[in-house]
Amino acid sequence: MWYGNFREQTINLQLPEEKYRLLAFLERQGLALDGNVEYAVAVMDGEKMAASGALDGRVLKCIAVDEAYKNSGLSAKVVSHLISEAYEKQRTHLFVYTKPENKAIFSELGFYAIAEVPSKVVLMENRPDGIKRYIETLAKENGSKADSAAVVVNCNPFTLGHRYLIEYAASRCQRLHVFVLWEDRSSFPAEIRYRLVKEGTRHLSNVVLHQGKDYIISDATFPSYFIKTYQELVETHAKLDLEIFSRYIAPALGIRKRFVGEEPYCKVTAAYNAIMKALLPVHGIEVEVVPRKLADGEAISASRVRELIRSEKLQEVRTLVPETTYSFLLSEEAQEIIRQIRSGSRRH
Amino acid sequence: MKIHQAGIAGTLESSDITIHIEENEGKGIEIQLKSTVLNQFGNQIRHVIQETLQELGITDVLVRATDKGALDCTIRARLLTAVSRATHSSCFPWEVK
Amino acid sequence: MLYVPGNHPGMIRDAHIYGSDAIMFDLEDSVSIKEKDAARQLVYHSLKTIDYGCTEVVVRVNGLNTPYGGADFEAMVRAKPDAIRLPKTETPEDVKEADALISRIEEQIGMVQGTIKLMAAVESALGVINAYGIATASKRLIGIAIGAEDFVTDLKTSRSAEGIELLTARSQILFAARAAGIDALDTVFSDVNDEEGFAREVRLIKQMGFDGKSIVNPRQIEIVHKLFAPSEEEVRKSVRIIEAIGEAEEKGSGVISLDGRMIDKPIVERARRVLELNDAVKNSYILAR
Numbered sequence: 107m108w109y110g111n112f113r114e115q116t117i118n119l120q121l122p123e124e125k126y127r128l129l130a131f132l133e134r135q136g137l138a139l140d141g142n143v144e145y146a147v148a149v150m151d152g153e154k155m156a157a158s159g160a161l162d163g164r165v166l167k168c169i170a171v172d173e174a175y176k177n178s179g180l181s182a183k184v185v186s187h188l189i190s191e192a193y194e195k196q197r198t199h200l201f202v203y204t205k206p207e208n209k210a211i212f213s214e215l216g217f218y219a220i221a222e223v224p225s226k227v228v229l230m231e232n233r234p235d236g237i238k239r240y241i242e243t244l245a246k247e248n249g250s251k252a253d254s255a256a257v258v259v260n261c262n263p264f265t266l267g268h269r270y271l272i273e274y275a276a277s278r279c280q281r282l283h284v285f286v287l288w289e290d291r292s293s294f295p296a297e298i299r300y301r302l303v304k305e306g307t308r309h310l311s312n313v314v315l316h317q318g319k320d321y322i323i324s325d326a327t328f329p330s331y332f333i334k335t336y337q338e339l340v341e342t343h344a345k346l347d348l349e350i351f352s353r354y355i356a357p358a359l360g361i362r363k364r365f366v367g368e369e370p371y372c373k374v375t376a377a378y379n380a381i382m383k384a385l386l387p388v389h390g391i392e393v394e395v396v397p398r399k400l401a402d403g404e405a406i407s408a409s410r411v412r413e414l415i416r417s418e419k420l421q422e423v424r425t426l427v428p429e430t431t432y433s434f435l436l437s438e439e440a441q442e443i444i445r446q447i448r449s450g451s452r453r454h
Numbered sequence: 455m456k457i458h459q460a461g462i463a464g465t466l467e468s469s470d471i472t473i474h475i476e477e478n479e480g481k482g483i484e485i486q487l488k489s490t491v492l493n494q495f496g497n498q499i500r501h502v503i504q505e506t507l508q509e510l511g512i513t514d515v516l517v518r519a520t521d522k523g524a525l526d527c528t529i530r531a532r533l534l535t536a537v538s539r540a541t542h543s544s545c546f547p548w549e550v551k
Numbered sequence: 552m553l554y555v556p557g558n559h560p561g562m563i564r565d566a567h568i569y570g571s572d573a574i575m576f577d578l579e580d581s582v583s584i585k586e587k588d589a590a591r592q593l594v595y596h597s598l599k600t601i602d603y604g605c606t607e608v609v610v611r612v613n614g615l616n617t618p619y620g621g622a623d624f625e626a627m628v629r630a631k632p633d634a635i636r637l638p639k640t641e642t643p644e645d646v647k648e649a650d651a652l653i654s655r656i657e658e659q660i661g662m663v664q665g666t667i668k669l670m671a672a673v674e675s676a677l678g679v680i681n682a683y684g685i686a687t688a689s690k691r692l693i694g695i696a697i698g699a700e701d702f703v704t705d706l707k708t709s710r711s712a713e714g715i716e717l718l719t720a721r722s723q724i725l726f727a728a729r730a731a732g733i734d735a736l737d738t739v740f741s742d743v744n745d746e747e748g749f750a751r752e753v754r755l756i757k758q759m760g761f762d763g764k765s766i767v768n769p770r771q772i773e774i775v776h777k778l779f780a781p782s783e784e785e786v787r788k789s790v791r792i793i794e795a796i797g798e799a800e801e802k803g804s805g806v807i808s809l810d811g812r813m814i815d816k817p818i819v820e821r822a823r824r825v826l827e828l829n830d831a832v833k834n835s836y837i838l839a840r
Contacts (some may be wrong), residue, residue: 178469216488525560527601528704531589533594544622548660
């Protein structure tokens with residue numbers, strides 16, 4: 107480990123040549139390059155890539171060491187580099203998704219397991235009490251646990267469909283916890299989505315709104331680079347997210363029931379819901395699938411709203427969203443979001 | 455000295471220690487330690503951290519450390535660097551203003 | 552002289568065990584800008600704590616024209632290595648500035664003036680032109696070195712196996728060192744795997760008259776020692792000289808003589824160096840096995 111042996115080199119993903127090199131390296135390690143990577147680094151031995159790693163928000167990804175360099179401390183080098191890069195961006199609470207067989211390696215590098223889907227994936231974080239503190243705060247802020255239920259929503263943006271689901275659920279329990287997914291892959295940023303849900307549910311006194319941040323895992327942020335098939339990816343994501351929900355979040359809040367909107371269109375969400383129906387009851391949590399609210403005989407969905415925005419039919423949106431959401435769409439603040447939806451730069 | 459921001463120093467490489475510090479207002483000094491030599495040296499590492507914080511007059515801080523067999527002087531250096539990064543000040547005694 | 556990256560605790564801890572005559576902790580080129588503060592703390596506390604025995608300890612600081620140089624000097628003078636190495640020295644004024652700063656700190660902390668020595672690394676054409684001025688700019692100066700990587704860039708060329716591009720610079724630095732009565736140190740050879748090329752370069756610079764070679768990996772120590780090793784004849788002679796000193800001291804005699812000839816200070820120094828070198832070489836052989 108003296109001079110001249112290894113060199114850390116940032117990979118510029120904008121340069122096709124560099125990106126291709128990383129892709130080829132990862133492929134040799136049986137990995138793919140996750141679509142969502144904002145920063146990547148390689149450890150070079152002369153001109154040869156020996157190890158790699160990447161950062162996506164607060165998630166460390168694509169950490170791989172070439173077989174020839176196993177046990178030379180390169181994973182420590184990569185992870186140290188990524189941690190210091192993340193800290194520089196003021197991100198101190200970090201996560202890593204990895205195969206269970208790599209748990210020991212990351213444990214030695216200061217990560218602690220949160221939840222695991224056996225033989226598929228384990229989620230780890232860089233603090234021993236991250237999830238514990240989170241649920242302690244949840245429990246403390248929410249007092250009594252009596253007869254609580256939950257819904258998890260993305261609300262991209264908040265529609266009458268979402269409002270219907272929340273009203274329906276809230277009328278069937280003493281307290282309803284609403285988790286708004288906190289990821290920025292949606293057309294509407296998390297803060298806006300949260301705000302629109304808040305404004306649109308103000309009339310419901312037993313609704314508690316939460317930012318579904320670190321421990322509610324959106325399929326948009328779930329990494330895909332080490333999972334082979336799409337089917338497996340969907341399943342693994344669902345199992346991991348539900349494991350955390352049933353093991354930590356539900357007990358902390360006394361949640362005994364989860365409501366979910368019926369999913370007639372999106373296969374991924376439908377698959378997720380199916381797994382939820384199978385898994386949660388095992389943990390004593392009932393699942394109720396609520397049929398979609400219709401408008402003109404068609405289910406109201408956020409994707410339909412975005413489609414209307416895209417095809418410049420904002421007027422028609424009016425019948426699908428609460429007044430609060432509609433007036434936001436007319437506001438100055440919304441124009442950049444609308445412009446982006448129209449230019450089609452985002453799928454969601 | 456008060457810690458309001460987070461700071462980190464050190465690496466996860468052999469013989470080093472990564473030390474993260476953050477605000478722990480009113481809750482004293484809390485040390486979360488992970489070490490390859492926890493059984494033999496856990497107490498010694500905690501002691502060095504405690505002592506160094508005391509010298510700086512830091513009474514409330516959360517310290518998270520991942521140790522890879524660092525010497526005392528390395529622990530001290532990494533902790534001081536983390537503190538100086540969190541407080542944007544030099545932690546060399548002659549430069550403290 | 553073994554280069555040790557200043558932000559690697561493991562290397563810093565073990566730097567002296569491989570048997571090099573000197574170790575140089577580097578705060579400059581091997582430390583990224585983001586880690587300058589960390590390396591400064593680490594080297595400071597390591598020097599304060601670790602006993603490096605009789606290995607000469609040098610710290611390469613950042614230049615005083617960088618944002619890190621000033622703080623490096625403040626910390627390193629207090630950490631008390633044998634010497635501070637000034638990088639990218641171009642003029643005698645660079646050395647004088649460093650000298651004055653060290654003097655100021657020494658005084659401030661009550662350290663005997665002149666405790667901390669200086670070495671100057673010349674890494675540009677201007678530095679080579681000014682070599683003699685640099686070599687004589689301070690009493691603290693114990694050596695002058697050439698740093699080839701930056702130098703060849705400055706010359707708009709690159710390093711070759713034969714080293715023709717370094718020939719004039721090496722000579723100039725050597726002349727300056729000899730004229731000023733200080734050591735001349737050669738640059739590093741970075742390709743650790745090219746042992747043959749390395750040996751060729753060591754042979755060349757030893758023949759030119761250099762006092763030592765900078766190395767980047769402990770694996771290079773053995774080759775340097777082997778090629779710099781004193782002959783048996785030299786060792787025998789040196790042992791006799793040192794014994795003669797012992798005898799003279801026992802007798803309380805102020806004049807030291809051997810075989811009817813007076814031995815003056817330079818001869819004693821040279822004998823000591825030969826024996827030290829001999830010891831160092833032996834040690835590194837043991838370690839290499």
